[in-house]
Amino acid sequence: MGNQEKPVMPNNETIYDLLKKDHKEVASMFKQILDECKPSEKVFNHIVNALRVHMKGEEEYFYPAIKKGKDLTFMTNEALVEHNSAKTLMNEICGTSTTDEMWLPKVKVLSEMIDHHVEEEEGDIFKESKKILGREQEIEIGRKFSQNKSKK
Numbered sequence: 001m002g003n004q005e006k007p008v009m010p011n012n013e014t015i016y017d018l019l020k021k022d023h024k025e026v027a028s029m030f031k032q033i034l035d036e037c038k039p040s041e042k043v044f045n046h047i048v049n050a051l052r053v054h055m056k057g058e059e060e061y062f063y064p065a066i067k068k069g070k071d072l073t074f075m076t077n078e079a080l081v082e083h084n085s086a087k088t089l090m091n092e093i094c095g096t097s098t099t100d101e102m103w104l105p106k107v108k109v110l111s112e113m114i115d116h117h118v119e120e121e122e123g124d125i126f127k128e129s130k131k132i133l134g135r136e137q138e139i140e141i142g143r144k145f146s147q148n149k150s151k152k
Contacts, residue, residue, distance in 0.1 A: 014138035015062050016126055018145055022054045023118045030111040039098035044107065048090050051114070055083045057145040065141050066129040075125050082117045086110060 029047045033040050063076040093106045133141070 012139050013142050013146075014135070015141040015145055016130075016138065018142050019054075019058070019062070020122065022050065023122065026050050026054070026114060027111075027118075030107070030114070033104075033107055034111060037104060039103050039107075041098050044093065044098075048094065051086065051090065053149050055087070057148045059083065060148065061141050061144045062129075065137065066125070066132060068132055072125070072128050072132070075120070075128065079117065079121060079125065082113065086113050086117070089113065 026047055029043055029050070032043050059080065063079065066072050067076045089106065089110045093103065093110065096103050096106065130138075
C-alpha cells in the first residue's frame with residue numbers, strides 16, 4: 001500500500017473544519033465550568049490558551065484571506081472588535097480570584113460573547129467567505145492555521 005507515512009494534511013481539512021472543531025472544544029470547556037457553577041482555574045486556563053491560539057490563527061490567516069469586498073471587510077472588522085473585547089475580559093478574569101463572587105458571572109459573559117461570535121462566524125462569515133475562497137485555498141489556510149496551533 002505504499003507511501004502513507006506522512007499525510008500532507010489529514011483528511012484535507014478546510015479552515016472551516018478546524019475552526020468548528022475549536023469552537024466545539026471551547027464550548028465544551030465553558031460548559032464544564034458553567035453547568036456545575038464551579039469555578040475551575042485549570043479549565044479556564046485551558047479556555048484562555050485555546051482562545052488565544054485560535055484568535056491569533058484567525059487574525060493571521062483566515063481574516064486577511066477573506067477581507068475582500070464591503071460585506072466581508074465589515075464582518076472581519078467586527079470579528080476583530082469581538083476578539084479584542086474577549087481578550088480584555090479574559091485578562092480581567094485571569095486577574096480575578098476564582099473565590100471572587102464576580103468570577104463566574106464574568107466567565108458566563110465571556111462564554112456568551114464567544115457564543116455570539118461563533119454564531120456570526122459559522123453563519124455569515126463562513127457563508128460569504130465560501131463565495132470567494134476555493135477548496136484549495138480553504139485547505140491551505142487550514143494547513144497554516146494548524147501549523148500555527150502546533151507552534152504554541
